[in-house]
Amino acid sequence: xxxxxxxxxxxxxxxxxxxxxxxxxxxxxxxxxxxxxxxxxxxxxxxxxxxxxxxxxxxxxxxxxxxxxxxxxxxxxxxxxxxxxxxxxxxxxxxxxxxxxxxxxxxxxxxxxxxxxxxxxxxxxxxxxxxxxxxxxxxxxxxxxxxxxxxxxxxxxxxxxxxxxxxxxxxxxxxxxxxxxxxxxxxxxxxxxxxxxxx
Amino acid sequence: xxxxxxxxxxxxxxxxxxxxxxxxxxxxxxxxxxxxxxxxxxxxxxxxxxxxxxxxxxxxxxxxxxxxxxxxxxxxxxxxxxxxxxxxxxxxxxxxxxxxxxxxxxxxxxxxxxxxxxxxxxxxxxxxxxxxxxxxxxxxxxxxxxxxxxxxxxxxxxxxxxxxxxxxxxxxxxxxxxxxxxxxxxxxxxxxxxxxxxx
DNA sequence: GTCTATATCAGGATAGAC
DNA sequence: GTCTATCCTGATATAGAC
Numbered sequence: 001x002x003x004x005x006x007x008x009x010x011x012x013x014x015x016x017x018x019x020x021x022x023x024x025x026x027x028x029x030x031x032x033x034x035x036x037x038x039x040x041x042x043x044x045x046x047x048x049x050x051x052x053x054x055x056x057x058x059x060x061x062x063x064x065x066x067x068x069x070x071x072x073x074x075x076x077x078x079x080x081x082x083x084x085x086x087x088x089x090x091x092x093x094x095x096x097x098x099x100x101x102x103x104x105x106x107x108x109x110x111x112x113x114x115x116x117x118x119x120x121x122x123x124x125x126x127x128x129x130x131x132x133x134x135x136x137x138x139x140x141x142x143x144x145x146x147x148x149x150x151x152x153x154x155x156x157x158x159x160x161x162x163x164x165x166x167x168x169x170x171x172x173x174x175x176x177x178x179x180x181x182x183x184x185x186x187x188x189x190x191x192x193x194x195x196x197x198x199x
Numbered sequence: 200x201x202x203x204x205x206x207x208x209x210x211x212x213x214x215x216x217x218x219x220x221x222x223x224x225x226x227x228x229x230x231x232x233x234x235x236x237x238x239x240x241x242x243x244x245x246x247x248x249x250x251x252x253x254x255x256x257x258x259x260x261x262x263x264x265x266x267x268x269x270x271x272x273x274x275x276x277x278x279x280x281x282x283x284x285x286x287x288x289x290x291x292x293x294x295x296x297x298x299x300x301x302x303x304x305x306x307x308x309x310x311x312x313x314x315x316x317x318x319x320x321x322x323x324x325x326x327x328x329x330x331x332x333x334x335x336x337x338x339x340x341x342x343x344x345x346x347x348x349x350x351x352x353x354x355x356x357x358x359x360x361x362x363x364x365x366x367x368x369x370x371x372x373x374x375x376x377x378x379x380x381x382x383x384x385x386x387x388x389x390x391x392x393x394x395x396x397x398x
Numbered sequence: 399g400t401c402t403a404t405a406t407c408a409g410g411a412t413a414g415a416c
Numbered sequence: 417g418t419c420t421a422t423c424c425t426g427a428t429a430t431a432g433a434c
Contacts, residue, residue: 005399021318023222027428037401042429044399108317115314117373118307119220128375160388164359167366174316176327189359192391204417226410236419241411243417 006044009034013055014062018105022052022112056109060130063106066095085144090190092141093165097172097182107169114166135162146197157193164189205243208233212254213261217304221251221311255308262305265294284343289389291340292364296371296381306368313365334361345396356392363388 012034016025027048031038045051096107110130117123139158143149149157168185171177211233215224226247230237244250295306316322338357342348367384370376 003399019318021314024318026426028426038428039402039430040400048428111314111317114369114373115220115310117375118310118369119218119223121374124374127373131370131375156384156387160363160384163366163370163384164363165366166369167362167364170313170317170365171330171362174313174326175320175323176316176330185355185359185362188355192395196391202417225408227408237410238412238420239418247410 005034005036005040009036009041009044009051010055010058013051014059014105014109015101017055017059017112018101018108022109022116025052027051056113059106059109062102066103066106082145082147085141086190086194089138089141089145090187092138093161093186093190094183096165096169097179097186099179104173108173111166111170111173131162135159138162142193142197145194149197153197157197161186161189161193204233204235204239208235208240208243208250209254209257212250213258213304213308214300216254216258216311217300217307221308221315224251226250255312258305258308261301265302265305281344281346284340285389285393288337288340288344289386291337292360292385292389293382295364295368296378296385298378303372307372310365310369310372330361334358337361341392341396344393348396352396356396360385360388360392 009030013025013030016030016033020026020029025048027038027041030051031041034041041051045054096103098104113123113127117127135155135158138161139151139154142154142157143151146154165186168177168182172179172182208229212224212229215229215232219225219228224247226237226240229250230240233240240250244253295302297303312322312326316326334354334357337360338350338353341353341356342350345353364385367376367381371378371381
């Protein structure tokens with residue numbers, strides 16, 4: 001079915017964004033990348049802004065499958081013990097640092113979004129929501145590792161960890177920080193925060 | 200002397216960048232902001248790239264005066280004790296979070312630069328250098344607080360702290376994180392790292 | 399639904415007068 | 417050194433055929 005040209009276009013957009021950034025997305029480039037005409041893109045997505053919106057949504061949805069954000073493996077939703085929880089926490093944080101095209105595209109897109117939000121207030125709402133959700137998720141995982149910690153302490157730790165993640169992500173993407181090193185830094189940060197929460 | 204139109208232009212550029220980002224800098228906008236014609240800008244700085252280069256240099260120089268990066272107050276360069284050192288460390292890190300136009304312009308510019316470096320490899324060299332210098336400076340300050348810590352441990356801590364700073368900076372600039380909260384998070388992070396280094 | 403033009407517009411850059 | 421006027425390119429968006 002050829003109507004999935006839509007999908008083809010969005011996949012192409014994700015790749016183009018990974019190469020040139022949100023602000024470097026040209027409709028012509030995207031058309032070539034997706035193997036269609038620019039007119040078709042306008043037909044499906046109305047204008048550049050619309051194309052962008054759909055692409056970000058597409059990337060975000062796709063990311064959820066990888067990050068497992070509230071994924072649920074169908075089977076048993078039983079809360080894991082502290083050991084598994086810590087594993088899960090590290091896993092969740094490190095997932096953003098992988099040498100996979102999809103992950104890279106996802107990281108770049110979010111980075112671009114965060115950077116764009118500084119100048120485009122319209123973007124702030126969605127971004128803030130997403131950030132808060134992420135912080136909450138991480139705080140939740142931390143809470144499972146250290147069930148006795150207070151909510152504010154958990155939130156603060158989560159804010160630091162996710163903040164660190166965002167900073168390191170940019171370094172990684174700009175080639176200033178090797179993946180393995182990023183992993184090591186994150187793991188140690190997790191260790192510090194967990195230890196901190198046990199006091 | 201009217202040749203300080205150059206300076207006027209660069210100051211205007213800093214303001215424009217703070218509003219629209221490096222990538223949103225339009226020669227026309229800049230001309231209006233600085234109260235000159237576009238032609239004059241080209242006369243002084245050759246082209247857009249040149250204008251950008253000079254502006255970044257200008258902002259960077261101006262920032263050094265605030266950050267005191269290797270500043271030196273002239274008088275006595277004697278190494279401060281652990282108490283002062285810790286003060287100095289916090290001070291140095293928190294200086295990037297202030298509601299002053301110059302500081303804001305500086306933070307935004309560096310953020311933009313980091314984001315741009317992902318897509319423009321030419322920028323990576325300078326950026327990596329600047330980042331390394333910063334990490335080294337912070338590691339240095341940490342070393343004065345905890346003289347017994349090993350160099351690798353100091354570096355790792357500095358990498359985490361500066362990484363966190365970069366992440367939080369973006370959040371602050373996009374209005375998602377109040378200054379006071381940013382300060383609190385950074386202070387606690389410093390505390391955690393220092394404690395970590397004493398073991 | 400999809401393509402081939404093509405209109406339109408914004409922004410970088412230059413010429414030439416003063 | 418500085419301005420006014422203008423050119424030129426590159427990018428968004430639309431018209432109309434198939």
